Amino acid sequence: MHAATKEWPAGEAAPDVRPVEAAASRVRMAGEHSRNPRPIAALDGVSLTLGEPGVTILENVSFSVAPGEALCLVGPSGGGKSTILNLLAGLLAPTTGSVLWEGAPVTGPARDRAVVFQDAALFPWLSLEQNIAFPLELAGVAKAERRERTEELLRLVHLLKFRGSFPHELSGGMRQRGAIARALATKPRMVLFDEPFAALDGQMRELLQNEVERIVRATGTTMVFVTHQIDEAVRLGDRVLLIGARPGRVLGDVPIDLPRPRRTGDPGVVRLVGSIAAEIRAEVEKVAREEADGAWGNANSRDGGDTRRHLGGGI
Amino acid sequence: MRTAATAAILVAIWAAASRVAQSPLFPGPLDVARSLAAALVAGTLARAVVTSALRLVVGYAIALATGVPLGLVLARSDATKRAIGPLLLGLSSVPSICWLPLAIVWFGLSEAAIQVVIVLGAALPVTLATESAVRQLPPTIERAARTMGARGPTLLFRVLLPAAMPGIVTGAKMGWTFALRSLMAGELLFVSGGLGQLLETGRDLADTALVLGIVAVIIVLSRVSERLLFGPLERVIARRWGTAMP
Numbered sequence: 001m002h003a004a005t006k007e008w009p010a011g012e013a014a015p016d017v018r019p020v021e022a023a024a025s026r027v028r029m030a031g032e033h034s035r036n037p038r039p040i041a042a043l044d045g046v047s048l049t050l051g052e053p054g055v056t057i058l059e060n061v062s063f064s065v066a067p068g069e070a071l072c073l074v075g076p077s078g079g080g081k082s083t084i085l086n087l088l089a090g091l092l093a094p095t096t097g098s099v100l101w102e103g104a105p106v107t108g109p110a111r112d113r114a115v116v117f118q119d120a121a122l123f124p125w126l127s128l129e130q131n132i133a134f135p136l137e138l139a140g141v142a143k144a145e146r147r148e149r150t151e152e153l154l155r156l157v158h159l160l161k162f163r164g165s166f167p168h169e170l171s172g173g174m175r176q177r178g179a180i181a182r183a184l185a186t187k188p189r190m191v192l193f194d195e196p197f198a199a200l201d202g203q204m205r206e207l208l209q210n211e212v213e214r215i216v217r218a219t220g221t222t223m224v225f226v227t228h229q230i231d232e233a234v235r236l237g238d239r240v241l242l243i244g245a246r247p248g249r250v251l252g253d254v255p256i257d258l259p260r261p262r263r264t265g266d267p268g269v270v271r272l273v274g275s276i277a278a279e280i281r282a283e284v285e286k287v288a289r290e291e292a293d294g295a296w297g298n299a300n301s302r303d304g305g306d307t308r309r310h311l312g313g314g315i
Numbered sequence: 316m317r318t319a320a321t322a323a324i325l326v327a328i329w330a331a332a333s334r335v336a337q338s339p340l341f342p343g344p345l346d347v348a349r350s351l352a353a354a355l356v357a358g359t360l361a362r363a364v365v366t367s368a369l370r371l372v373v374g375y376a377i378a379l380a381t382g383v384p385l386g387l388v389l390a391r392s393d394a395t396k397r398a399i400g401p402l403l404l405g406l407s408s409v410p411s412i413c414w415l416p417l418a419i420v421w422f423g424l425s426e427a428a429i430q431v432v433i434v435l436g437a438a439l440p441v442t443l444a445t446e447s448a449v450r451q452l453p454p455t456i457e458r459a460a461r462t463m464g465a466r467g468p469t470l471l472f473r474v475l476l477p478a479a480m481p482g483i484v485t486g487a488k489m490g491w492t493f494a495l496r497s498l499m500a501g502e503l504l505f506v507s508g509g510l511g512q513l514l515e516t517g518r519d520l521a522d523t524a525l526v527l528g529i530v531a532v533i534i535v536l537s538r539v540s541e542r543l544l545f546g547p548l549e550r551v552i553a554r555r556w557g558t559a560m561p
Contacts, residue, residue, distance in 0.1 A: 113462065117458070123474070125480065125556070138469065
């Protein structure tokens with residue numbers, strides 16, 4: 001996927017951006033759920049095709065995120081949820097349509113949009129403390145201030161005692177907390193979570209969900225949280241977007257008006273999880289039927305997706 | 316400790332075997348020690364070691380200085396990879412000593428000729444190891460760095476290079492071994508000081524004890540230099556990455 005992916009050339013403007021005016025007006029119509037009329041981020045008619053022959057990953061995806069909102073994206077695996085996150089981060093460029101940040105097209109990654117990855121992606125050669133200080137150093141923050149901010153963040157995620165540990169010495173949950181602290185270091189306006197707790201056990205996940213909720217509320221950060229676990233989405237989100245698979249598209253937009261703090265076992269949460277699950281199940285079955293009808297679809301999408309097999313082909 | 320015990324047993328067997336053989340072509344450990352001591356007293360051994368070591372250090376430094384950057388470029392630029400990747404793989408299958416005749420024609424019987432052989436032998440494994448180490452990094456490392464605003468030289472030198480360090484050190488270690496082999500081959504063929512020449516002298520005089528002694532010296536030097544050069548690096552990597560080096 002890597003080689004075929006069209007990425008933004010660092011520091012250059014996007015090649016074909018649509019007029020901002022037209023895009024913004026359509027976004028406003030699409031974002032009827034958001035409480036704030038001016039979205040902080042939006043996808044407008046975004047499609048993404050990767051590889052040769054082209055595989056459509058996303059098809060005509062439009063939604064917007066209000067400032068301070070906690071938006072969760074759920075859907076079956078391989079449905080393009082992470083791709084949407086990479087688009088918002090500016091790590092990928094859309095084939096058509098536009099990705100907007102405060103009304104202007106996204107032309108690459110920026111410090112006000114931080115990402116927490118599924119594998120934490122802490123740098124193994126740096127201690128936890130150095131990992132958290134790294135984005136501050138890149139941002140040109142002075143050493144004294146860097147130390148102060150790092151300590152504050154370590155305390156926020158309860159890892160002060162482990163400041164000198166290297167990532168391999170930490171547990172999976174601690175690594176994720178470290179990654180969250182690192183993402184918050186430069187005080188981003190939006191944090192993008194890419195299935196950060198998928199590899200953790202149930203108890204640890206619940207604990208970290210509480211922490212994310214606490215931290216995000218405390219800092220007033222906008223959050224987009226990708227997960228394939230519906231209860232996690234309902235538990236954390238102000239709003240849940242259902243993302244269908246092959247190609248990825250928005251199937252539904254569910255506002256979650258349940259009181260906080262929520263627990264996974266709350267009756268309201270359970271009821272909503274049930275109805276969202278039913279909707280997703282219908283979608284998954286539809287996709288499965290389509291695949292069974294034509295073996296072509298299945299074989300073709302596998303061919304395009306698995307570029308690993310071509311590794312070393314150019315040698 | 317266990318290694319020392321094994322070595323002692325092997326030396327004892329060797330001593331016994333040479334006593335049974337009773338032939339000047341099969342010297343015992345004492346003959347070898349005597350021969351080495353003589354070379355040491357005459358100063359030939361020290362001169363040879365210094366000559367070889369200098370050549371090795373210079374050639375290896377050039378190989379690292381070209382091999383690591385070339386590997387980085389190959390990993391980051393698909394166009395470069397397509398253009399010279401196949402050529403480099405082809406070259407790496409040629410033992411570097413094969414370039415000695417050409418190097419002698421070009422540079423004469425000079426230090427430059429032997430340096431060509433060392434650099435060609437050592438740079439390619441370093442290049443290929445650096446390239447694969449950078450290419451095999453988890454993609455989220457680069458993505459995380461880019462969301463923090465790292466790009467260009469910052470991304471390359473502050474993120475990708477340190478991230479690939481375990482693979483690069485493995486390649487550098489391999490390069491050191493290749494440099495030593497290329498050097499010995501070069502010195503054996505192109506007589507001009509160094510341990511290789513001392514080996515040649517041993518052959519000319521049918522001094523098998525000297526030949527065996529020099530081989531022992533080469534083994535010791537290669538092990539000690541590897542420890543000194545790469546030991547500290549490997550300890551740092553084991554501490555940070557939590558992995559034992561291969």
